[in-house]
Amino acid sequence: xxxxxANRFVAGEHPAVALEHARRLNDRGVNAILNLLGEHYEDRxxxxxxxxxxxxxxDDIAAAELSACVSVKPTQLGLxxxxxxxxxxxxxxxxxxxxxxxxxxxxxxxxxxxDATLEAxxxxxxxxxxGIGVCVQANLRRTRDDVERLADVPGKVRFTxxxxxxxxxxxxxxxxxxxxxxxxxxxxxxxxxxxxxxxxSHDPAVIERAIAxxxxxxxxxxxxxxxxxxxxxxYELASEYEVWQYxxxxxxxxxxxxxxxxxxxxxxxFAARAVLGR
Ligand code: FAD
Numbered sequence: 455x456x457x458x459x460a461n462r463f464v465a466g467e468h469p470a471v472a473l474e475h476a477r478r479l480n481d482r483g484v485n486a487i488l489n490l491l492g493e494h495y496e497d498r499x500x501x502x503x504x505x506x507x508x509x510x511x512x513d514d515i516a517a518a519e520l521s522a523c524v525s526v527k528p529t530q531l532g533l534x535x536x537x538x539x540x541x542x543x544x545x546x547x548x549x550x551x552x553x554x555x556x557x558x559x560x561x562x563x564x565x566x567x568x569d570a571t572l573e574a575x576x577x578x579x580x581x582x583x584x585g586i587g588v589c590v591q592a593n594l595r596r597t598r599d600d601v602e603r604l605a606d607v608p609g610k611v612r613f614t615x616x617x618x619x620x621x622x623x624x625x626x627x628x629x630x631x632x633x634x635x636x637x638x639x640x641x642x643x644x645x646x647x648x649x650x651x652x653x654x655s656h657d658p659a660v661i662e663r664a665i666a667x668x669x670x671x672x673x674x675x676x677x678x679x680x681x682x683x684x685x686x687x688x689y690e691l692a693s694e695y696e697v698w699q700y701x702x703x704x705x706x707x708x709x710x711x712x713x714x715x716x717x718x719x720x721x722x723x724f725a726a727r728a729v730l731g732r
Contacts, residue, residue, distance in 0.1 A: 458706055463682035463714045464491070464707040469507070472513055472703035473510040475681075476522045483692035484699050486522040487559060488515070489676065491704035498539055502547040503534030505543040508558075509550045516554035523557035525700065528571045533563075537570050541577075548578050552585045557610075558674040564594075565625065568703070572600060577718050578608030587652065591616030593625045594634035601639050612652040612678060613639055615711065637663050643673075650674035652698075656684045684712070 455677060456464050465475040469490070476486035480585040488511055495501045508524055515522045526547060532539035541656040544560070560575055562568065575588040587610035590597050604611055615632050616625070626632050637660065643651045644667035653664045656679050668675050679688050691697050702710055 457687045460601055460707060460711040463680070463702070463711055465681065465701050465703045467705045467707070468705065469514065469703060472511075472646055472701055473518060473520065473522075475701055475703075476515075476520045477518070479701075483675075483690050484688055484697050486520065487525045487698050487700045487728070488522055489525045489527075489561070489700060489702045490530075490703050491706040491710050493527045493563070493706075493709075494529045494534055495532060495591065496534055498532055498535050500679060501530065501535060501539060501543055505531050508547045512525055512550050512554050512556045512558075519701075523698075524551070525559035527563060527701040528567050528574070529563055533538050533567055533570055539567075539576055540570065544574055545578060548586050552582050554618075557725060558586050559610075559612065560588045562591055562616075563592055568594065568596065568600075570596050573606070575609060576604070576607050579607045579632060584608045586610075587612055589614055589654065590639070591618075592639055593618075593620060593627075593632045595626065595667050595673055596626055597635075597639065601642060602646075605643075609647070609648055610652055611647070612644065612654045613643065615657075617717070623709050624659075633657070633659070640664055640667060642666065643669045644675070645673075647673060650676055652678055654678040654700075656680070656687075660690070680714070 456466055465472040472488050479486050490504060490507050492504050510527060513522055528540055531543040548558050559669040560571055562571055575586060579586050590600055592615050615636055626635060641664060651673055653675060661677060661704055664675055676698055678698045678700060680703045681699055688697050688699055
């Protein structure tokens with residue numbers, strides 16, 4: 455069982471709990487991005503097991519007629535084992551998603567995985583004519599070129615600041631530069647992309663700019679936020695815009711919870727208050 459406090463950020467250990475959470479979100483006008491926690495597998499079997507789990511999850515989403523999709527991590531689908539393993543398992547998940555009309559997102563991990571992730575995304579998006587999306591990270595120096603290159607790919611791009619500590623040789627390490635870079639990438643995407651733009655951020659300045667860009671260019675967009683972060687705002691925004699909540703589940707929740715705790719002081723304060731009962 456997920457202990458109190460962690461259960462603010464993780465739906466539960468079993469897929470059924472995540473699906474129930476998605477139903478509750480849908481009832482309040484918010485869509486769900488379901489993620490099975492897992493990363494950096496070093497053997498093919500673990501990666502293949504998670505690929506099977508994702509296929510089952512896709513079946514469950516379709517059967518329950520939920521407004522939900524899935525989001526997978528490249529190293530969860532075997533990228534550390536081999537690029538061929540990752541490609542094969544991802545292709546199986548995406549083609550299953552296409553069959554059931556369930557969208558598949560590719561999370562982006564650290565910069566050593568960016569090439570393999572973008573290449574797999576581009577190939578599958580072109581093969582299926584959509585149905586797949588990929589995350590890009592504003593902190594990476596290369597992202598501007600990537601975003602331009604991805605403009606004519608028939609998939610969707612999620613714009614984020616980037617969650618990984620990266621070396622200065624490949625990344626902007628000053629947070630104000632990253633913040634500015636994200637706004638500038640969004641400006642480009644809203645102006646140049648034909649399909650919808652996905653904005654993965656809790657930052658009010660980023661959300662405001664995305665709404666203004668949508669009004670200027672008419673480009674469709676969606677706002678994506680994490681379970682447990684600014685949820686009231688998610689429900690408010692959902693009355694006017696398309697909002698998706700990223701909902702992790704599974705028994706490997708400790709490292710994900712730790713990342714959320716260390717990311718922001720607000721989260722640590724929340725945890726401390728809960729422990730102290732205030
Ligand atoms: P921050 O710079 O963290 O915060 C800016 C402002 O937002 C704060 O000043 C505050 O006003 C508000 N805010 C933020 N958090 C809180 C809070 N807990 N409570 C109240 N206000 C808050 N990163 C990756 O590297 N790869 C991925 O695949 C990836 N996928 C993601 C998917 C989704 C749906 C989301 C939302 C994020 C994803 N990220 C991913 C993480 C992302 O890169 C950032 O690390 C993370 O979102 C923090 O940046 P931020 O833009 O939310 O704003």
